[in-house]
Amino acid sequence: MKRFIETVKNIFSIEELRTRILNTLLFIAIFRLGSYVALPGVDPSRLDVATDGLLGLLDVFSGGAFSKASIFALGIMPYISASIAIQLLTMALPYFQKMQKEGESGRKKLNQITRVLTIFVTVAQSLTYLNTTIPNEALIVSRIQFTTISVIVLTAGTMFCMWLGERITDKGIGNGISMLIMIGIVSRFPAAILQEADSRGGGGVLLFVLTLVALYFVVMGAVALTRAVRKIPIQYAKQVVGTRGAAVGQRQYLPLKINAAGVMPIIFAQALMFIPSTVASFFAEKSDLAGSIASTFSNYTSWQYNVLFGVLILVFTFFYTAISVNPVQIADEMKRGGGFIPGVKPGKDTSDYISSVLDHITFPGAILLAAVAILPAIASLFGVTSAFAQFFGGTSLLIMVGVVLDTLQQVESYLLMRRYEGLMKSGRVQGRSTALPA
Incomplete structure (x- = not known):
C-alpha cells in the first residue's frame, strides 16, 4: 500500500503527466455526459430498443447510449468501420499501398480519407438505426422531421466522438479511440456487479x-x-x-x-x-x-x-x-x-x-x-x-485488458523517463503491439 501511494505521488508530481491525466478525465466526462442526451423529437421513456446480438455489442461499446437513443448512439463505431475498410484497401489496392509507404504525409492522406468515409458510413448507419430501432410510438414529432434532424445530429455526434478520441491521443494519455470504447464498457460494470x-x-x-x-x-x-x-x-x-x-x-x-x-x-x-x-x-x-x-x-x-x-x-x-x-x-x-x-x-x-x-x-x-x-x-x-x-470474456474483456495495459505502459514510460521507479517490481509493463483500428 505504501508503494502504491508513493507511485501515485510520483505520477502527479510530473506536471506533463498530471496535465494529460486531467485532460483525459475531462474528455471522458464530456463523452459520458453526451451519452445521456436524447435525440430531439424522441421520448426516451417510450423506447424499448432490442440489444441482442450485434445490437447488444454496439450498445456495450457506446456505454448504453445506443439503447437510450442518445446523440452519441452510434459512438465511434462508424469510424472503426471506416478504419477497417481503409486497412483492407491498403492491402488490396496499389494506390492505398503507395500512400501507406509515403510516411507521415501518406498517413495524413489516409486519415483524411478515413474521416470522409466515416461521414458516409455514419449517415448510412444512422438511417438504419432510426428506421429499425425507434418506434413511431416514441416520437413526439413527425417521422420525416425526426429522421432528417436525427441523421444530422447522429453524424455530428460521431464526428465529435472521433474528435474527442483524437484529443485524448494528442492531449491526454493516448490511445483515445480505444479509451472511449473501454469507458463505454466499464460504465456498465457497477450496475452489472450490483445486479x-x-x-x-x-x-x-x-x-x-x-x-x-x-x-x-x-x-x-x-x-x-x-x-x-x-x-x-x-x-x-x-x-x-x-x-x-x-x-x-x-x-x-x-x-x-x-x-x-x-x-x-x-x-x-x-x-x-x-x-x-x-x-x-x-x-x-x-x-x-x-x-x-x-x-x-x-x-x-x-x-x-x-x-x-x-x-x-x-x-x-x-x-x-x-x-x-x-x-x-x-x-x-x-x-x-x-x-x-x-x-x-x-x-x-x-x-x-x-x-x-x-x-x-x-x-x-x-x-x-x-x-x-x-x-x-x-x-x-x-x-x-x-x-x-x-x-x-469476449470483446469487452479483451478491449479492457488491452487498453489498461497500454495506459499503464504510457504512465510507466513517463515515470522511467523522469528517473522514477516503474509501476511493477517484476519488470516493465507490456502493452499490445497492435491497437484497435483507429
Whole structure:
C-alpha cells in the first residue's frame, strides 16, 4: 500500500503527466455526459430498443447510449468501420499501398480519407438505426422531421466522438479511440456487479465471492493471452566501431504475438452470428426446422451457437493474422537492415520460417481466443446474470485488458523517463503491439 501511494505521488508530481491525466478525465466526462442526451423529437421513456446480438455489442461499446437513443448512439463505431475498410484497401489496392509507404504525409492522406468515409458510413448507419430501432410510438414529432434532424445530429455526434478520441491521443494519455470504447464498457460494470449481488441474495455471499475470484483468474488469463509472444532471435551483421576497428554485432528479437489479430476476429464473428437466426425467422411460420434454427441461434448460450461462433473465430483469426502480418515484408526489411535469423538463409527461407512459426502459434492463439469468446455463455449457464457474464470474456474483456495495459505502459514510460521507479517490481509493463483500428 505504501508503494502504491508513493507511485501515485510520483505520477502527479510530473506536471506533463498530471496535465494529460486531467485532460483525459475531462474528455471522458464530456463523452459520458453526451451519452445521456436524447435525440430531439424522441421520448426516451417510450423506447424499448432490442440489444441482442450485434445490437447488444454496439450498445456495450457506446456505454448504453445506443439503447437510450442518445446523440452519441452510434459512438465511434462508424469510424472503426471506416478504419477497417481503409486497412483492407491498403492491402488490396496499389494506390492505398503507395500512400501507406509515403510516411507521415501518406498517413495524413489516409486519415483524411478515413474521416470522409466515416461521414458516409455514419449517415448510412444512422438511417438504419432510426428506421429499425425507434418506434413511431416514441416520437413526439413527425417521422420525416425526426429522421432528417436525427441523421444530422447522429453524424455530428460521431464526428465529435472521433474528435474527442483524437484529443485524448494528442492531449491526454493516448490511445483515445480505444479509451472511449473501454469507458463505454466499464460504465456498465457497477450496475452489472450490483445486479449480480442482488441475484445471489443474502444466502449467496459465498457464491458471489467465488464468482469474483473466477473473474479475477479469467482477467489474468486474458492478460497472459494479450502479452504472450514468441521471440525469434535476430542477429545483425558486425559493424566496425571506433578508431581501432572493433567489430560488434547486435542481437535482437522479432516478437510474434500469439494473438496477433487482437479482438477483430470476435468482432467479425459476432457481426455474422445474427445471420442464421435472421434468415431462419423468415421461414419460421412455414417450417418447424426453420423455427428451431431461429430459436437456437437466438440463444447465445446454446451449444450450436457457440460451436459456430468458435469456428468463425478460428477462421477469422487466421484470416486477419494473414493480412496484418506479412512474413515476406518482414524478411525483406530484415535483409535490408543486415539482419538474419541464425541458421536460416536470408530472403525466401526467412519468410518461410517466419510463416511456419506464425502458423504454429496462431492455432493455439485462435483456440484460446475462441475460449475467451464463449466464456460469457459458460458463465451464464452457471447462473451468472447476463449483464455480469459479459465481463467474463469476449470483446469487452479483451478491449479492457488491452487498453489498461497500454495506459499503464504510457504512465510507466513517463515515470522511467523522469528517473522514477516503474509501476511493477517484476519488470516493465507490456502493452499490445497492435491497437484497435483507429
